[in-house]
Amino acid sequence: MHFKTLTVVATAGAFIVASAAFAGGHLTEDQQRAVDARQSHMGLYGFNLGPLGAMAQDKIPYDAEVAAAAAANLAALANMSHDAYWVEGTDGSGDGIRAKAEIWTDMDGFKAEDMKLAAATTALAAVAGDGLDAMRAAFGPVGQSCGSCHEAYRAPRS
Amino acid sequence: MHFKTLTVVATAGAFIVASAAFAGGHLTEDQQRAVDARQSHMGLYGFNLGPLGAMAQDKIPYDAEVAAAAAANLAALANMSHDAYWVEGTDGSGDGIRAKAEIWTDMDGFKAEDMKLAAATTALAAVAGDGLDAMRAAFGPVGQSCGSCHEAYRAPRS
Numbered sequence: 001m002h003f004k005t006l007t008v009v010a011t012a013g014a015f016i017v018a019s020a021a022f023a024g025g026h027l028t029e030d031q032q033r034a035v036d037a038r039q040s041h042m043g044l045y046g047f048n049l050g051p052l053g054a055m056a057q058d059k060i061p062y063d064a065e066v067a068a069a070a071a072a073n074l075a076a077l078a079n080m081s082h083d084a085y086w087v088e089g090t091d092g093s094g095d096g097i098r099a100k101a102e103i104w105t106d107m108d109g110f111k112a113e114d115m116k117l118a119a120a121t122t123a124l125a126a127v128a129g130d131g132l133d134a135m136r137a138a139f140g141p142v143g144q145s146c147g148s149c150h151e152a153y154r155a156p157r158s
Numbered sequence: 159m160h161f162k163t164l165t166v167v168a169t170a171g172a173f174i175v176a177s178a179a180f181a182g183g184h185l186t187e188d189q190q191r192a193v194d195a196r197q198s199h200m201g202l203y204g205f206n207l208g209p210l211g212a213m214a215q216d217k218i219p220y221d222a223e224v225a226a227a228a229a230a231n232l233a234a235l236a237n238m239s240h241d242a243y244w245v246e247g248t249d250g251s252g253d254g255i256r257a258k259a260e261i262w263t264d265m266d267g268f269k270a271e272d273m274k275l276a277a278a279t280t281a282l283a284a285v286a287g288d289g290l291d292a293m294r295a296a297f298g299p300v301g302q303s304c305g306s307c308h309e310a311y312r313a314p315r316s
Binding site for chain 2: 050
């Protein structure tokens with residue numbers, strides 16, 4: 001999980017014509033790609049959190065294999081490099097974007113939240129297959145990490 | 159990268175009411191979630207392949223840090239468990255789905271393609287930061303793996 005400067009991010013995205021704007025949209029193509037990618041990434045968090053949360057809340061039976069796979073997926077996602085997602089000018093000004101400007105004005109705090117999620121999911125992955133109690137205990141900090149980051153850096157649904 | 163039986167997948171998805179269908183759609187909610195998740199996953203492959211492909215084709219300058227991060231992301235994605243994505247009844251019968259029925263009728267072949275991608279991206283990640291020539295040489299098998307899997311298991315865009 002490394003955050004690079006936005007200069008580097010801009011370079012990475014330069015293979016797309018940066019000045020091309022989507023018809024009717026406010027974002028350039030490379031901005032839209034970054035937004036799509038981070039929303040896909042968040043969707044995959046949700047997809048893998050689903051069965052773990054349902055098990056933790058006794059809504060479905062605990063399954064060690066399913067729990068271990070979902071937790072390993074979460075840890076893999078959280079430990080990926082997220083640098084290229086946070087292109088300048090892609091905070092929420094409509095278009096279904098909920099990223100707050102604070103991501104860019106407080107990048108250190110945002111990085112710290114991201115590292116917290118990486119640590120919590122890595123800890124969860126280590127025990128998710130070891131029984132419901134172990135999984136549930138390690139699942140709590142993951143949910144707390146989601147919540148604290150969203151509280152600080154994601155706007156409410158408009 | 160473990161594929162479980164579809165029974166296990168169905169259990170994992172059972173926290174959503176399996177019989178609820180989207181208005182106007184043909185899929186249950188848990189089928190739709192699986193489709194959304196795998197399409198997000200494919201989107202993240204594309205997002206990370208972008209700068210690597212552009213560097214390999216000399217469209218943007220080689221950047222060791224960007225290349226290494228993108229390749230590590232690809233390897234992380236390819237080595238995740240993809241089991242929960244391939245729910246029965248989600249082959250392409252419209253609705254923007256291009257997954258062929260062969261995924262389910264030839265699951266062993268499909269798994270073999272998935273393992274090939276995991277191996278190719280892992281090899282790429284090992285050298286992507288070591289210079290353009292090393293990255294380009296390891297990028298080829300990744301592209302070939304994408305292509306052979308799509309040829310066999312993804313329908314053309316309709």
